Amino acid sequence: MAAERMQWLSLALAASLATLLSASASQPGIGFGYYKETCPAAEQIVFRETTRIVRASPDLAASLLRLHYHDCFVQGCDASVLLDSTDGTPAEKDAKPNESLRGFDAVARVKDKLEKACPATVSCADLLALMARDAVVLSKGPSWPVALGRRDGRTSSADNCGELPPLYGNITVMIEVFAAKGLDVKDLAVLSAAHTLGKAHCSSFADRLYNGSAPSTDPTLERRYADRLRMRCPGPGDSSAAMSEMDAGSCSTFDTSYYRQVARGRGLLRSDAGLMEHPVTGAYVRRAAAGKYEGHFFQDFRDSMAKMGAIGVLTGNQGEIRTKCNLVN
Ligand code: HEM
Structure with missing residues (x-):
């Protein structure tokens, strides 16, 4: 418990430092302290839930980090990797390179907690970025302030997964x-x-x-x-x-x-x-x-x-804030 508090304190410290550094972070369109007014507990909720998830299934720390990477490389960090396939259109998650992705249920579980605390406020794309950071922290890696404000995409197509690095590429x-x-x-x-x-x-x-x-x-x-x-x-x-x-x-x-x-x-x-x-x-x-x-x-x-987390982000009025990460609103 003490260790968890310490980790949270260091995250909180990093976040306040980031806020001081101003909301106009280096990435265009996203910034630090984005949910300060609309969902001040967002990062704390994500860290608490991710800690529970990783304690129960330690292997998921790696899977959560990978999810964010696979999200960002295909159509930008817009949580398109989380969307379900629709009739006739296989989504990213059903493409070959994504067959081994894990952690979808874990993300859904944290999203439900966020929806209870602050309905329709925190995007699934931001949630992936936060869970990836927290997964690294919980694996004894570094912490960093995550610039937030990504919005969620409304489309996802398996055809776009060629944007991922190929398995056998030199x-x-x-x-x-x-x-x-x-x-x-x-x-x-x-x-x-x-x-x-x-x-x-x-x-x-x-x-x-x-x-x-x-x-x-x-x-x-x-x-x-x-x-x-x-x-x-x-x-x-x-x-x-x-x-x-x-x-x-x-x-x-x-x-x-x-x-x-x-x-x-x-x-x-x-x-x-x-x-x-x-x-x-x-x-x-x-x-x-x-x-x-x-x-x-x-x-x-x-x-x-931070660079990877800013790839092709949707901001402002683009996209939407999904209430369920696997479905468009
Ligand atoms: C450089 C190109 C990369 C290639 C070709 C690649 C490929 C792969 C492959 C094939 C796996 C194993 C999948 C399986 O057999 O289940 C894997 C796992 C993983 N990758 Fe990468 N990857 C790359 C870059 C990255 C990057 C940039 C990140 C994150 C920043 C990342 C994070 C991970 C993690 C954490 C796992 C373990 C997932 C788990 O245990 O569930 N990879 N990667």
């Missing part, structure tokens, strides 16, 4: 996909470290262990690590629910251990390993892996999350 492709969202090479190095949390299915990394059905190890993958992975991922067609930690041994703590793994050839996904193939991302990984860099990384992560 570093050049990743850089291009990030650039298309206004994120630079450093943001790629920094945000990839979100993989310090969470797990991946065999289907997400089998290409690095097999060529067709024959075992064949990606040369950038450390051999012993690859052998261990093959035990969890017995074939390229394996569709079991078994998952592997992306930051082996530290997948529920937000820290720089991800970079140590990547530097040793233990980056689980193609995109993780690819960071070593570019001078800027490679240098970032090596520096963070060498230790004594956590403070810089935490600051960088805050900055890059």
Whole structure:
């Protein structure tokens, strides 16, 4: 309880600092202290509920962070990832890359609490941004003030999910996909470290262990690590629910251990390993892996999350404030 209070206090402190810094934050259209008059308890409610959710299901911390990222990369941070498919139009959440997203019920639960406290006021897009931040805090990562005021989109189409980085893309492709969202090479190095949390299915990394059905190890993958992975991922067609930690041994703590793994050839996904193939991302990984860099990384992560959280936001009279995150009003 004391720890929870301390965490909340540090969030509150960050929020008041942000308010002092003024409501005209660096991101266009969104700002700090946005719900100060209309729903002053919003952030506290979100943090309290997210804490309960993550305590009950620790794996969800990673899933909540990923939800915000998948929201922002497709049609901007407008909570379109949360909308249900309608007749004849599959929504984002039913697209292939989103099949493994989790945490929708958790978001709905917090939204219900917000609706009780302040009806039709806090957007689902802002809720995703807040829950992602709180999930990182609850995983012992950094806190940061979240600029708010995003509004919710009214459409969602599976067809748009090509905007997400492709699973097997090389570093050049990743850089291009990030650039298309206004994120630079450093943001790629920094945000990839979100993989310090969470797990991946065999289907997400089998290409690095097999060529067709024959075992064949990606040369950038450390051999012993690859052998261990093959035990969890017995074939390229394996569709079991078994998952592997992306930051082996530290997948529920937000820290720089991800970079140590990547530097040793233990980056689980193609995109993780690819960071070593570019001078800027490679240098970032090596520096963070060498230790004594956590403070810089935490600051960088805050900055890059703020940039990501501002992609394509709807503000003012655009969109709406959904009362149920999975349905347009
Ligand atoms: C650089 C390009 C990226 C690619 C190709 C990528 C791809 C993936 C894949 C394939 C998974 C595993 C899905 C599964 O098998 O269940 C995953 C998990 C995850 N990703 Fe990424 N990702 C990228 C960037 C990011 C970014 C920018 C963030 C957040 C800021 C992020 C956060 C996460 C988290 C937290 C998980 C674990 C989810 C869980 O355990 O439920 N990823 N990612």
